[in-house]
Amino acid sequence: MEFDFADQQPKLLMLMYGLIAFVVVVGGLLLLLDVVPAQFARRREAQLVAASVGGGPLPRRRKQREGLFAFFFLLPTLLLLTIGLVVPAIRTVLLSLMDGSSTNWVGLRNYGWMFSEDSIVRVLINTLIWVLLVPLVATTFGLIYAVLVDKVRFEAVAKSLVFLPMAISFVGASIIWKFVYAFRGVGDQIGLLNQIVVSLGGEPKQWLLNSPLNTLLLIVIMVWIQAGFAMVILSAAIKAIPGDIVEAARLDGVSPWQMFWRITMPSIRPALIVVVVTISIATLKVFDIVRTATNGNYDTSVIATDMYNQAFRYGQSGRGSALAVFLFILVIPIVIYQVRNLRQQREG
Amino acid sequence: MAVFTRPRQAFVIAGALGLALSATACGTGDDKKSDKAGSAECAAYEKYQGNDGKKVSIYASIRDAEADLLERSWSQFTDCTGIEIAYEGSGEFEAQLPVRVDGGNAPDIAFVPQPGLVKRFADAGKLKSLGADTKAMAEQNMPADWLKYGTVNGTLYGVPLGANVKSFVWYSPKTFKEKGWEVPTSWDQLIALSDKIAASGMKPWCAGVESGDATGWPATDWIEDVLLRTAGAEVYDQWTTHAIPFNDPRVVEAVDRAGTILKNEKYVNGGFGGVKSITTTAFQEAGLPVVNGKCAMHRQASFYANQFPEGTKVAEDGDAFAFYFPAIDAAKGKPVLGAGEFVVAYADRPEVQAVQTYLASAEYVNSRAKLGNWVTANNKLDIANVASPIDKLSVQILQDKSGTFRFDGSDLMPAAVGAGTFWKGMVDWINGKDTATVLQGIESSWPK
Numbered sequence: 128m129e130f131d132f133a134d135q136q137p138k139l140l141m142l143m144y145g146l147i148a149f150v151v152v153v154g155g156l157l158l159l160l161d162v163v164p165a166q167f168a169r170r171r172e173a174q175l176v177a178a179s180v181g182g183g184p185l186p187r188r189r190k191q192r193e194g195l196f197a198f199f200f201l202l203p204t205l206l207l208l209t210i211g212l213v214v215p216a217i218r219t220v221l222l223s224l225m226d227g228s229s230t231n232w233v234g235l236r237n238y239g240w241m242f243s244e245d246s247i248v249r250v251l252i253n254t255l256i257w258v259l260l261v262p263l264v265a266t267t268f269g270l271i272y273a274v275l276v277d278k279v280r281f282e283a284v285a286k287s288l289v290f291l292p293m294a295i296s297f298v299g300a301s302i303i304w305k306f307v308y309a310f311r312g313v314g315d316q317i318g319l320l321n322q323i324v325v326s327l328g329g330e331p332k333q334w335l336l337n338s339p340l341n342t343l344l345l346i347v348i349m350v351w352i353q354a355g356f357a358m359v360i361l362s363a364a365i366k367a368i369p370g371d372i373v374e375a376a377r378l379d380g381v382s383p384w385q386m387f388w389r390i391t392m393p394s395i396r397p398a399l400i401v402v403v404v405t406i407s408i409a410t411l412k413v414f415d416i417v418r419t420a421t422n423g424n425y426d427t428s429v430i431a432t433d434m435y436n437q438a439f440r441y442g443q444s445g446r447g448s449a450l451a452v453f454l455f456i457l458v459i460p461i462v463i464y465q466v467r468n469l470r471q472q473r474e475g
Numbered sequence: 476m477a478v479f480t481r482p483r484q485a486f487v488i489a490g491a492l493g494l495a496l497s498a499t500a501c502g503t504g505d506d507k508k509s510d511k512a513g514s515a516e517c518a519a520y521e522k523y524q525g526n527d528g529k530k531v532s533i534y535a536s537i538r539d540a541e542a543d544l545l546e547r548s549w550s551q552f553t554d555c556t557g558i559e560i561a562y563e564g565s566g567e568f569e570a571q572l573p574v575r576v577d578g579g580n581a582p583d584i585a586f587v588p589q590p591g592l593v594k595r596f597a598d599a600g601k602l603k604s605l606g607a608d609t610k611a612m613a614e615q616n617m618p619a620d621w622l623k624y625g626t627v628n629g630t631l632y633g634v635p636l637g638a639n640v641k642s643f644v645w646y647s648p649k650t651f652k653e654k655g656w657e658v659p660t661s662w663d664q665l666i667a668l669s670d671k672i673a674a675s676g677m678k679p680w681c682a683g684v685e686s687g688d689a690t691g692w693p694a695t696d697w698i699e700d701v702l703l704r705t706a707g708a709e710v711y712d713q714w715t716t717h718a719i720p721f722n723d724p725r726v727v728e729a730v731d732r733a734g735t736i737l738k739n740e741k742y743v744n745g746g747f748g749g750v751k752s753i754t755t756t757a758f759q760e761a762g763l764p765v766v767n768g769k770c771a772m773h774r775q776a777s778f779y780a781n782q783f784p785e786g787t788k789v790a791e792d793g794d795a796f797a798f799y800f801p802a803i804d805a806a807k808g809k810p811v812l813g814a815g816e817f818v819v820a821y822a823d824r825p826e827v828q829a830v831q832t833y834l835a836s837a838e839y840v841n842s843r844a845k846l847g848n849w850v851t852a853n854n855k856l857d858i859a860n861v862a863s864p865i866d867k868l869s870v871q872i873l874q875d876k877s878g879t880f881r882f883d884g885s886d887l888m889p890a891a892v893g894a895g896t897f898w899k900g901m902v903d904w905i906n907g908k909d910t911a912t913v914l915q916g917i918e919s920s921w922p923k
Contacts, residue, residue: 183693225892227922228599245916311754312748313769333755336906422688424902425754439570440688441891442595443922 158204167196186387216455223448227441237449247433247450253342254411254429257349258457261410262403265350269357269402274387277365286362290355297352297415305420306350308334327344338426345427348416353409357402364398365391397472430454477610517555519838522608527557529826534575534582535816536568541848548843558826569894576601581821586636586817586831588921589886590624593895596819603820604630606828612835616855618873620880622768624887625817633817634835637843638852641696641776641812641883643797648790650771655777662704662803668734669742672771678745680736681770682753683761684902691898693758694905695885696812697737697774702729703810704803708879711810715887717921722914730910732803737905745770753905766794774800776814777850777869790864797865799872811872814883815852854878889922896920 132139226233241247269289276285292300309318310333315321321331335341368391375391392399414431417423423432430450438447507881537545542564551558554835563582564857565571569592575581576596587593596602605613613622613634625633644665651658656672659665672679684693703711706725713719736742737753744752746764753761759782762773766787773779777797780789802809818834820827833839837855844851844860850869858874861867872878885893904913 228595230599246899246920246921310748310752312752313746333751336751336754418688422690424690424899425906426791436895437891439574441895442573442592442889443891 150352163199166349219448219451219455222444225445225448227443227445229444233445238453239443240446241449241453246428248432249426250428250430253427254457256339256342257410257413257429258407260343260346261349261353261413262406264346265406266357266361266403268350268401269359270361270399272354273358273362273365274391277304277362286358287422289358292352293355293359295352297413298419300348301416301419304344304351305335308344308420310334335421335427341421341425341427345416345420348420349410349413353406355405360398360402363370363393364395366367368394391430395469400465400468404461407461408458411454411461430457516551520552520555520833523556523829523833524551524560526826526829528559529557529824530559530561531584531827531830532561532563532582533584533586533830534565534568534572535586536564536565536588537586538564538566544843544846544848548804548846549830549833549839551842552830552839556829558830560830569890576821583822583824583827584820586816587633587819588814589890589893590633590817590882591887591889593625593633593817593819594627595890597630597632597840601821602632603823604632605634605831606818606823609634609828609832609835612832616835616837616840618852618854618880620681621815621852621882624882625819633819634831635852636816636818636834638813638815638850638869638873639777640872641814641873642700642800642810642848643775643777643779643799644796645765645773645775645779645797646771647765647768647794648796649794650765650768656758656771659796659801665801667770670738673741677769677771678741678743679746679771680742681747681749681756681761681764681773682743683756683758684753685755685757686759686903687726689894689898690754691901692885693751693761693775694737694901695893695897696776696883698726698730698901699881699884700774700810700812701733701803702726702878702884703715703812703881704800704807705732705802707728707807708810708881711881711884715884717876717888721892721918721921722911727910727914730904734904734910751764751906754902777865780846780863780865799870809875809878811875811878811880812883813852813873813880814886891922892917892920 145299186360197269223237224232224234227465241251272289276282279285295303306317308321309316310321310331311317312331316325316331318334320334325331334344372390372394373386376386381389412431413429414435414454417429417432418435421427421430423436428436431454434450434454435444436447437450529753535545542562546560546562549560552558556625567591572585572587572592572597581601581777585595593602601788608632613625613631617635621635621638622631625631628717647656650656656668656673657664659668669679682693682697686692699711702714702725705728709722710719710725714723732870739752740750743750744756746767746769747753747756747761758775762770762775762779762782763784764770765773766783779797780795783789783795789795799809818831820831835853836855840851840856841860843849844856844866846896847862848866850861850873852873854874856870856874858867858870861870872879885897887893888897900913900917903916904910
């Protein structure tokens with residue numbers, strides 16, 4: 128089909144307006160951030176000059192104005208957080224206490240439904256499996272890989288090989304893996320996994336059909352993507368271990384095993400926590416992989432996919448919101464742990 | 476500040492571009508009404524006059540080539556009346572329409588394929604009831620069976636537009652002729668033929684229910700078609716409105732009956748493998764083995780004609796054609812399962828009502844049918860304007876007064892069942908779960 132610019136004009140126009148708005152807002156902000164502090168600095172300079180010329184005491188910065196100043200800088204962030212996060216969060220909580228059409232209050236019935244409906248319990252169990260397995264396996268893989276390739280030849284090449292999947296979107300990765308798991312009942316196999324099975328003399332299988340194996344196979348996709356992330360962060364942390372500690376340990380004659388558990392692990396602990404926490408949160412929110420690979424069929428659904436289905440496809444916004452709130456509650460402890468951890472590090 | 480070394484220039488360029496685009500936008504938008512307005516071909520549109528330059532937005536799930544045909548089908552109307560129709564098709568229509576309506580950004584008109592969704596919007600008070608002209612036109616041109624599905628609590632909201640017939644079994648007339656097989660006209664003949672084909676070493680049936688996030692729907696059509704035949708239209712109506720439980724014994728019987736074909740390793744899945752391969756076979760591909768001789772029969776709606784590769788002759792003496800899915804119990808009549816979309820309005824401005832009336836008129840349905848690949852239940856459709864043999868057959872079936880038409884049940888049920896647990900349940904069922912457990916699960920998921 129020919130691409131007709133005149134036909135697409137409303138869309139292009141919209142794009143143009145969007146771009147202009149972006150330029151105006153971001154440009155304006157940058158300008159403001161440039162001009163305002165400079166203005167303050169100039170004023171202060173003038174005050175100082177005036178004070179030194181007059182020989183009087185140097186004027187003290189007033190505390191109150193500093194607060195105002197900070198508030199000015201925080202304003203855009205606060206505004207966006209309120210509009211984009213706080214208001215929707217409150218609304219979602221309220222919706223979760225209403226029925227499908229969001230008109231009648233039903234109390235906690237949606238939450239009761241969540242834990243009594245067999246298919247939703249299955250969804251919760253699946254999410255649990257995801258959250259337990261993905262951070263553990265992805266971090267372990269990343270860590271082992273980072274330790275093994277540290278300071279070997281072709282380290283850069285080896286690392287980029289594992290890191291590459293990070294650049295692929297979840298949807299793209301899922302499509303790739305769907306081909307790996309593909310099944311043909313008759314004729315030649317087009318899926319890698321089934322081709323391997325067949326060439327070993329086995330029967331081809333419909334891998335994504337049988338629970339709970341299918342959930343594990345989907346987890347493989349996530350691990351494939353996230354292991355690279357874990358590897359890069361942990362590798363950087365390993366490189367940051369001060370050379371003198373390593374040298375001292377060597378002089379004391381440690382075995383590689385001791386080196387790993389006594390020196391490397393304690394030194395990279397903060398990085399390790401960051402990696403595990405980040406991957407855990409990403410895993411809790413996983414949506415794209417399940418939706419692309421199986422659409423939540425064959426007992427593979429997770430909270431995020433079911434939340435979308437309930438709210439947007441089945442017209443059950445109450446149930447969808449309840450699932451969203453539950454997901455939110457699950458993420459909170461992880462975030463609190465992370466914040467406390469960061470604070471401790473700063474103090475320590 | 477390093478970001479904009481020459482900020483003024485950047486602003487000037489952006490501003491100039493924006494202005495230029497806005498200027499061209501103004502240049503094309505106005506004065507759509509051509510000089511033809513008074514001419515002979517515009518005579519039919521006399522009653523829609525007086526809305527020159529007004530804009531009506533239409534939102535639907537129809538995209539790409541089909542959408543082009545759609546826009547061409549009303550081009551004469553827009554030329555003559557000066558009403559501008561802004562059409563938008565979306566692949567996420569069902570999910571996005573409620574979002575747009577709730578967000579106060581509703582289209583003027585939407586083509587909704589699910590009576591269940593029409594009911595949801597009508598109950599929420601979002602839909603406008605029809606204008607007097609539209610209502611008169613719809614009641615005059617549309618069969619009562621169809622109008623019933625656009626009616627909520629006694630008020631007509633949705634006017635049927637396009638239609639498709641689902642009670643079809645695709646087969647290859649060429650293969651049937653070569654092998655000496657007869658097109659079956661009763662269920663017993665159908666099973667006898669299946670056994671005969673199975674005995675010859677070929678799997679008689681092929682099926683596939685994979686369809687992205689709608690996976691499972693082709694199997695629900697199977698169940699509905701069989702239920703209509705074993706239990707009759709009345710029980711079917713009770714079932715879709717939940718007057719009887721989803722797992723009523725008669726429904727269990729119908730599902731098991733469908734299972735004698737769909738879950739029969741001897742019968743399926745020609746060209747793809749065993750029973751379980753049905754779940755992962757895309758519905759678009761599922762009937763293709765009919766043409767290459769790996770499978771003999773494929774039950775799917777009339778629109779499946781578009782799936783055959785280019786060069787396939789879809790005709791009674793060609794490579795592929797369809798026969799009517801035969802009745803099981805002669806006492807239950809000649810049921811027809813089908814579906815279609817309904818024109819609903821979220822605004823009642825005169826130009827919106829004019830478009831609504833036009834879409835129900837003889838002028839429109841014939842204009843659209845002439846472009847091909849389209850069927851409607853509108854009785855003003857002249858069958859001479861329908862070109863393809865399968866569409867002709869569909870129109871004949873739809874206009875046959877002796878047939879009993881029923882709408883696709885999963886589109887009538889609440890979306891949580893009709894687009895959710897029913898679809899998923901059918902996938903589990905084909906995957907080996909027993910009928911009773913599956914139907915019990917769907918029954919318990921029906922929103923109270």
